[in-house]
Amino acid sequence: MAERITKAGRNLLAKHQGDETHCKIDKFVLALIPGQNPADVIDPDRGLPPANQVVHEQDVTRDGYLAPDMVTYSLYMDAKTGPFTFNTIYTVSTVNSNTVMQIITVPDTPKIADDPGNSVRGQPMVRNAILVYDDAAAITNVSIEAEAWQWDFEDATETIKGFIEIATQTEVNAGTDHQRAVTPKTLKSRLASFTRNATETVKGFLEIATQTEANGGTDDTKAITPKKLNSRTATESRRGVAEVATQAEADTGTDDSRIVTPKKLWSILTSKFARIDQRPTFSKGILLGDDKLFFNISSNNDYIRYGDGDNTYHLVADGDDADYEDTGNANLKLGGIQLGSGAKVTGVSDSATSTSKTTLATSYAVDVARDDGTRQATESTRGQAEIATQAEVNAGTTHTRIVTPKTLASRLASWAAGLFKSAAYLDAGQYDGQVALIGSPVTDGQTAVIVAAGSNANGNYRIWSDGYKEQWGICGSIDPGGSITFLLPIAYSLGDSTLTALPVGHGTSSNPLGISGRASNTSVTLYNRGSVSQIVNSYWTSTGF
Numbered sequence: 001m002a003e004r005i006t007k008a009g010r011n012l013l014a015k016h017q018g019d020e021t022h023c024k025i026d027k028f029v030l031a032l033i034p035g036q037n038p039a040d041v042i043d044p045d046r047g048l049p050p051a052n053q054v055v056h057e058q059d060v061t062r063d064g065y066l067a068p069d070m071v072t073y074s075l076y077m078d079a080k081t082g083p084f085t086f087n088t089i090y091t092v093s094t095v096n097s098n099t100v101m102q103i104i105t106v107p108d109t110p111k112i113a114d115d116p117g118n119s120v121r122g123q124p125m126v127r128n129a130i131l132v133y134d135d136a137a138a139i140t141n142v143s144i145e146a147e148a149w150q151w152d153f154e155d156a157t158e159t160i161k162g163f164i165e166i167a168t169q170t171e172v173n174a175g176t177d178h179q180r181a182v183t184p185k186t187l188k189s190r191l192a193s194f195t196r197n198a199t200e201t202v203k204g205f206l207e208i209a210t211q212t213e214a215n216g217g218t219d220d221t222k223a224i225t226p227k228k229l230n231s232r233t234a235t236e237s238r239r240g241v242a243e244v245a246t247q248a249e250a251d252t253g254t255d256d257s258r259i260v261t262p263k264k265l266w267s268i269l270t271s272k273f274a275r276i277d278q279r280p281t282f283s284k285g286i287l288l289g290d291d292k293l294f295f296n297i298s299s300n301n302d303y304i305r306y307g308d309g310d311n312t313y314h315l316v317a318d319g320d321d322a323d324y325e326d327t328g329n330a331n332l333k334l335g336g337i338q339l340g341s342g343a344k345v346t347g348v349s350d351s352a353t354s355t356s357k358t359t360l361a362t363s364y365a366v367d368v369a370r371d372d373g374t375r376q377a378t379e380s381t382r383g384q385a386e387i388a389t390q391a392e393v394n395a396g397t398t399h400t401r402i403v404t405p406k407t408l409a410s411r412l413a414s415w416a417a418g419l420f421k422s423a424a425y426l427d428a429g430q431y432d433g434q435v436a437l438i439g440s441p442v443t444d445g446q447t448a449v450i451v452a453a454g455s456n457a458n459g460n461y462r463i464w465s466d467g468y469k470e471q472w473g474i475c476g477s478i479d480p481g482g483s484i485t486f487l488l489p490i491a492y493s494l495g496d497s498t499l500t501a502l503p504v505g506h507g508t509s510s511n512p513l514g515i516s517g518r519a520s521n522t523s524v525t526l527y528n529r530g531s532v533s534q535i536v537n538s539y540w541t542s543t544g545f
Helices: 007-019 136-140 169-174 184-193 211-216 226-231 247-252 262-272 363-372 390-395 405-417 423-427
Strands: 002-005 027-031 054-059 062-067 070-077 084-093 099-111 125-132 286-288 291-297 302-308 311-315 331-334 337-341 347-349 359-361 450-456 459-464 469-475 483-487 497-503 515-519 523-528 538-544
Touching (some): 002 007, 007 136, 054 070, 070 136, 084 125, 099 125, 390 405, 497 515, 523 538
Antiparallel strands (some): 002 099, 070 125, 291 302, 331 337, 459 469, 483 523
């Protein structure tokens, strides 16, 4: 960009300064000069351009002095001005025969104007021209400081004060324009039409749920406040918030709205259902049909006895009652356990390994036997045993652990898979622990099985479990005295193999058909030994390892 006071402008300023009169600069002229470079030095003798290059003329909007020797002139063009493009700005004194006072060159600059038919909104534009000349403010009679009125005529932004246009209702509703202002009226109209509800993916309006709606738990369009969430209590049919009961409330057992924790439940159980050992004190028989249950307590004998014909059940029987023999033909059973004929329970024991038939095990002894495994199960003793690992089942050496269906199935599967191996495994020397197979160095003449069979373009084959291979097929024609070579369906692992060939047909007595051949690891060659007839097809078989 370049700017310069013209020679005519300087002369006019000097004349007014000498005459002590005022020079009025009152007009802007905008022009588009073809081929102009804005960086070029401006010719001080330039005047106004031809009329066809002038794109806009407008009076000075404002003037003011920045300093005694510096005056600024401002041009404000609203959104309706234009459209046009300019690259030169002229300040003119119309009262002095349209004298060009100053010229400013700029890059080609478009001025956009309103065009409702094409949905184009114009933009305001401001351009300033600063005149620097000795005592410029006094010569031009500009007595107002520019700071008193001047502001940035450019578009307002978030950080710059400036001009801004009021948005239309359509632009407010669209919500995409970031250069125009929303008025209270257009905002109210927009809010009145704003009916979009909020969802999981869309921002919008949201209504607060009532307590009934919060408790119902089915409405997915309203918001639950902390207060209503706290008021949603848990019931038998509704999930919600609940308080933990105190120990006193848990012990009372009347509150149906609070939660009992495992700790408080255990406290209730241990306090209400604690075991109390107490011996009965009655000393009379209880009539049970024709039989009686007797209990007696004295300083020398304590017993409970049930007369049941030939069977008498004794419990803690130490007495010598004359009417009932304490050690008669009796079967003592406790919890379904037969203690033996005529046995008497003489005491209790905490031992988990006791074998006495007259001593009862305490609950402690039972717990020890159950939890600590002190009574190992054997072929003749009931007890506890651990489950064997898969490795222990596979090894087959432990006699104190249990085999489960899962570990048994896995062992049987691996055992069955190892009964037979294909010839490929035997070729690799893997014989240990396998069923004996015929032809193998370790089979010792036992039975072999077919492990593979198939065919391809070269013929048919069959592989036995000891590695023995059988191959056969039909070859093409062979000219008299000629031969044919073709690949075997599969290769032999060892060099030795047999070959048998038979031509289709037998010729005549004067011209018999004859064929011979040899086989390698991978191919067969057949020869026509006749000298007259062509062998059309030949059957062949080959065997080997």
